[in-house]
Amino acid sequence: MNDVLRFLQQRNSSPKLTAPAPSDRELQEMLAVAMRAPDHARLRPWRFITIAGDRREALGALLEDALLKRNPAADxxxxxxxxxxxxxxPLLVAVVARLREHPKVPPIEQQLSAGCAAYGLLLAAETLGYAGIWRTGDACFDRNVMDGLGLSADEELVGFVYLGTRPGDPKPLPDLSPEDFVSAW
Ligand SMILES: Cc1cc2nc3c(=O)[nH]c(=O)nc-3n(C[C@H](O)[C@H](O)[C@H](O)COP(=O)(O)O)c2cc1C
Incomplete structure (x- = not known):
């Protein structure tokens, strides 16, 4: 079978990630893949915020602060x-959708495009021998978190792409058959 097809069919998120993370240079290459996401009217409806090293602690503080605002009784x-x-x-990339008014491109299309960019990051990470996982959760949809990360009012978080090295073997892939998900019309 075609090697690229085999690679794409075996993409596998890794909930556990350790150092090393992609280097700055590798990350640039990965972002170039992300920015090949399909993009109606070439709005470039995405941007990326990297969070590494000590900045992860600052993000942790922001997440705790936002949690307490959402739920002051959090244990x-x-x-x-x-x-x-x-x-x-070791490295997080916050993927941001930049939503603008457009007569032919509703917000959902811009969000989907930014989502494809997040997927591009995951694919590119695996291509370089790294691994990743796309995470959201309540914090991702919390305006206080978005404000803390510097998003403007017309921007929202699509997710955090966690990146690093997979410790150990990949988890088993689900056994999915295309015929269970396709029908001819
Ligand atoms: C938009 C989106 C948000 C997600 N958020 C989370 C999350 O917050 N926590 C989590 O463990 N997995 C989350 N996932 C699922 C993982 O990224 C991953 O797809 C899942 O663990 C299955 O692994 P696989 O991608 O190798 O099939 C999310 C996936 C998507 C597409």
Missing amino acids: DNARQKAVNAPRRA
Whole structure:
């Protein structure tokens, strides 16, 4: 079988990620893949915010702060989870959808395009021998988190792409048959 097809069919997120992360140079190459996302009217409806090293602690503080605003009664366990979330990978990329008014391109198309960009990052990471996982959760849809990351009012988070190196073997792939998901009309 075609090697590229085989590679694409075996893409596999990694919930656990360790160092090393992609280098700055590798990340540039990965972003170039992300920006080949299909993009109606070439709006470029995305941007990317990298969070690495100590900045992950700052993000953890932001996530805890936002959690307490959402739920002032959040217990210690939930607070620690928020604080520690960004430490689950050496590098995070917040994928941002920049939504603008367009007569032919509704917001959903711009969000989908930014989502494709996130997927491009995952594919490019695996191409370079790294791994990643796309995460959202309540924090991702929280305006306080978006504000803390510097998003403007017309921007929203599509997700955090966690990036690093897969420790150990990939998890088993699900056994999916295309015929279960396709019909001819
Ligand atoms: C938009 C989106 C948001 C997601 N958010 C989370 C998340 O917050 N936490 C999580 O564990 N997995 C999340 N996932 C799922 C993982 O990224 C991943 O797809 C899943 O673990 C299955 O692994 P696989 O991609 O190798 O099939 C999300 C996926 C998508 C597309």
